[in-house]
Structures are given as structure tokens and as C-alpha cells.
Amino acid sequence: xxxxVPVLLPEVIDALQPQAGGVIVDGTFGGGxxxxxxxxxxxxxxxxxxxxxxxxxxxxxxxxxEPRLVPLMGRFGDMDALLLNTGVPxxxxxxxxxxxxxxxxxxxxxxxxxxxxxxLDMRMGQTGPSAAEVINTMSQDDLxxxxxxxxxxxxxxxxxKVICERRTETPFTTTLDLAExxxxxxxxxxxxKTHPATLTFQAIRMFxxxxxxxxxxxxxxxxxxxxxGGRLVVVTFHSLEDRLVKRFFRDRSGGNGxxxxxxxxxxxxxxxxxxxxxxxxxxxxxxxTKTNPRARSARLRAGIRTTxxxxxxxxxxxVRVPNLSTVEEAA
Ligand SMILES: C[S@@+](CC[C@H](N)C(=O)[O-])C[C@H]1O[C@@H](n2cnc3c(N)ncnc32)[C@H](O)[C@@H]1O
Numbered sequence: 507x508x509x510x511v512p513v514l515l516p517e518v519i520d521a522l523q524p525q526a527g528g529v530i531v532d533g534t535f536g537g538g539x540x541x542x543x544x545x546x547x548x549x550x551x552x553x554x555x556x557x558x559x560x561x562x563x564x565x566x567x568x569x570x571x572e573p574r575l576v577p578l579m580g581r582f583g584d585m586d587a588l589l590l591n592t593g594v595p596x597x598x599x600x601x602x603x604x605x606x607x608x609x610x611x612x613x614x615x616x617x618x619x620x621x622x623x624x625x626l627d628m629r630m631g632q633t634g635p636s637a638a639e640v641i642n643t644m645s646q647d648d649l650x651x652x653x654x655x656x657x658x659x660x661x662x663x664x665x666x667k668v669i670c671e672r673r674t675e676t677p678f679t680t681t682l683d684l685a686e687x688x689x690x691x692x693x694x695x696x697x698x699k700t701h702p703a704t705l706t707f708q709a710i711r712m713f714x715x716x717x718x719x720x721x722x723x724x725x726x727x728x729x730x731x732x733x734x735g736g737r738l739v740v741v742t743f744h745s746l747e748d749r750l751v752k753r754f755f756r757d758r759s760g761g762n763g764x765x766x767x768x769x770x771x772x773x774x775x776x777x778x779x780x781x782x783x784x785x786x787x788x789x790x791x792x793x794x795t796k797t798n799p800r801a802r803s804a805r806l807r808a809g810i811r812t813t814x815x816x817x818x819x820x821x822x823x824x825v826r827v828p829n830l831s832t833v834e835e836a837a
Contacts, residue, residue, distance in 0.1 A: 510608040512539030513804045514741055517788050518601060521739045521808035524548040528598035531589065531731070533582030533724055535561050536607040538568055538575075545574055550598075555588060557581045557631035560609060581631070583723030586731050600728040601739045604721060604747050606630065606711070618711060620685035620703040626678055628711045635833040637710050641684060642677040646670040648828045655825045656718075656746070657709030665691050665706055681707075708744070716830050721747055722821035725754045729779050732811040738780070739808040748787065748805045750824055755782055755809050758817065776817050780809030 512518075518540055524530050528550040532541040535554035545552055554565045555578045565577035580588045582602060589597065610630065611618050617627030617637060626638035644652070646666050654662035668691035669678070678684050688703040689695065695702060712718065721742075728738045742748045756762055760778035788808075790801035 510537035510539060511798050511800070512537075512543070512603070513743075513794070513798065513801045514788065514790055514806050515539065515543055517806055518603075518739055518741065519543060519547055521783050521788070521806060522599045522601055522737050524550050524599055526550060529553070529594060529596075530599040530601070531555065531582075531585060531597050531728075532601050532603075533585055533728075534601075534603045535565050535577065536603065537561070537609060538565060540601055540603060541565075541575065542568065542572075544601075545572060550574065551576065553578055553589060553592070553594065553597075555580055555582050555585060558607075558610065559632060561607070564609075581720055581724075583720040583727060585724065585727045589731060596733045597731050597736060598733060599737045599739070600732060601741075602721075602724055602728075603741045604717070605743045614681070617681050618707075620681055620701055620707050623680055623682040626681055626684055628707075628714045630715050634830065635714065635835045637684075637714050638678055639835055640710060640714060640833050641669060642673050643834045644828070652713045652827050653706050653709045655709070655827050656712040657705035658746075659705035659709065661692050662706075667691075712744075712746075713827060713830065718746060718750060718823040718825060721750055722754075722823045725751065726816070726821050729758065729811070730816045734811055734813040736811045737783070737808060738811070739783075739806065741804055741806045743800070743803045743805075746825060748807075750821070751805075751807050752787070753824065754821055755780060755807055759809060777812070777814035779812055779814045779816060781812060783808035783810060 524544045524547055526549040530544055530550050530552045532554045535541055535556040541552050541554050551574050553576045556562055562577050562579045569575040569577055578588050606618055610616050614622030614624035617624045628637035650662045650666035653659050653665055665688055672687050685703040688706050692702045740751045742751055758780045759782050787805040790804050794801045
């Protein structure tokens, strides 16, 4: 099995600035690329969270030789509860590397890939409805909304219609069956560079794992857990995710303060909880994108926690999709 090549690794360390004696949270442990580099850089303690049992198994193996690493199985959206249960009331740094790992994509049996056959699953954790349950039970309108909102797929209505027609004959159980049905629905590849199922697979994966909801909760949890001067570093690979992170840091750093005489109430928001490390997103340079094409879409944003109290308002995901809990799970 191939490994996961961490993206923007020196830039993450530079933005996080881990210090000796500090406590760092890696909310997306994956293959441990970021985590192990942090531990090599500073004599700190690192809590490695992942919702995927395979990632936690890898973390436990590494922790056998590295007592400063503490694996924690769960979702980073719940990081404050996970950490408080372990007796950790606050932390000096949080890093999030959003999305799936190469370990997950490369294993056909996890059901993430339209290139490898496997059961239509796509769950990072082992709970909640699978992609097959979503595809086989959701109403045509809801399916179209998910594919449009989370995949930004312009042919969402047509794809949802074809999926719903096909499933009345035979329900979908495998990734390649779904990929081929989508390819036929949009009239084949027609010289396109990317597979016609790319955006639909991305949308279903993001929905099944509530990825934007998790990101919104994770940012708010990090805000609550970080000490003044603590750092939050987030790497995203998708425009919807980067938009969410950008808006979070803009709002939390007072960048949405207005101050306009036409909108005086906008100026009186809560006190900023972050100072920005850089106003613009940090992107990979040509050397990295040449050797790792995944790095092309990576965006790093980071902030330094101020002394202000955490905001109480929930972080908005920016998209409106049906609730995952409405999907029927097979008995
Ligand atoms: C892109 S990989 C991280 C790779 C890691 N930075 C490295 O260097 O190896 C993302 C990982 O985050 C995990 N993940 C995604 N969303 C999560 C969530 N809400 N809570 C916990 N883990 C999550 C995935 O299971 C996956 O292992």
C-alpha cells in the first residue's frame, strides 16, 4: 500500500511554531506525516485525533516508540470533549489537514474511489449511513441538492434522475457501478480530462462524512481550546472548505467589522479571537506541485489566538444540504 505524502509540510511547521513543553493537537492524524514532523521539531506532546480506525492503528504503532504521541479516536469537531476527557483543558496549537488520505483513497474496499471497485461505503469512520444508503434511499430532489451544493456539479439534476431510475431496478452496491452509471448519464467522457463521476463522488463523500459541518465545529472547538498566543493552522483542498476557513478567520480577526456609517451595528461585533498569520492563503510552490499534483489545490490559512473570549455563535458552513440523520440506515 502506498503512503500519504503530506502537503505544505514546512509551511505548516512555520505557521504552527511548536515549542518545547507545548501541547499540540493534530485533528487529522492520517499517516502521521504532520504529527511526526512536529515531534521532530519540538519537544512537545502531541494528541493525534482521527475518526478512522486504520489511522488510529497506525498512530498506536508509532506511539509504541514515541511516548509523546497520544492517539485519540474520534472526530475533530468534538476535540474539546475528547481532550477534556483526557484531562487536557487547553492547547498551544491545532492543525487540521482536511479531506481524505491516500491510504483511504487507495484502498478499493473503503469505497472512496471511482477508479477502484469496492463496496459503496465512503465513510471515514465506521458509523452512520454509507454512500450506498444515501444513493439508494434519498429522494431525487435531495440527491440533486447534495450533488449540486457539495460537488458544484452543473448536471446534478440529470445525474440524480438517472441514479433514481436505475436504483428502482437494482440498488447500487459498488463504486464502479455508480461511476459507470454517472458516466452514461452525462454522455460519456467527451474528451474531458477528469472522470465524469469526480464531482458526484466528492459530493457524496462530503455528505456521508458531514465534512463541512465537521470543519465548522472543528474551527469553533479549536477557538475554545487554544490558549492566548496559541496557533490554529488549517490546510484545505476544496474551494467550499477554503471559503469556510477564510470566512471564519476574516470574521474572527475583525475583518468583517464594517465600521461603515451606513452599517454601524456591524462594527460592534464580538472582540476578535484571532490575529491572522498572513492575510492571503499560503499555496504550494512549483517544486512541490511538480512532485505532488495533490498540492496544487492546497490552501493554508492560520491564526494566532488573542485573549478574547470565544464567540458563542455557531460557524456557518455556507451551504444548505439535507440533514444526514434523515438518511435511512439499513437494519
Ligand atoms: C488528508 S489526511 C491527513 C494526513 C496527515 N496530515 C498526514 O500528514 O499524514 C486526513 C485525515 O483526517 C481524517 N479526518 C477527516 N475528517 C475528520 C474528522 N472530522 N475528524 C477526525 N478525523 C478526520 C481522515 O480520516 C484522514 O485520515
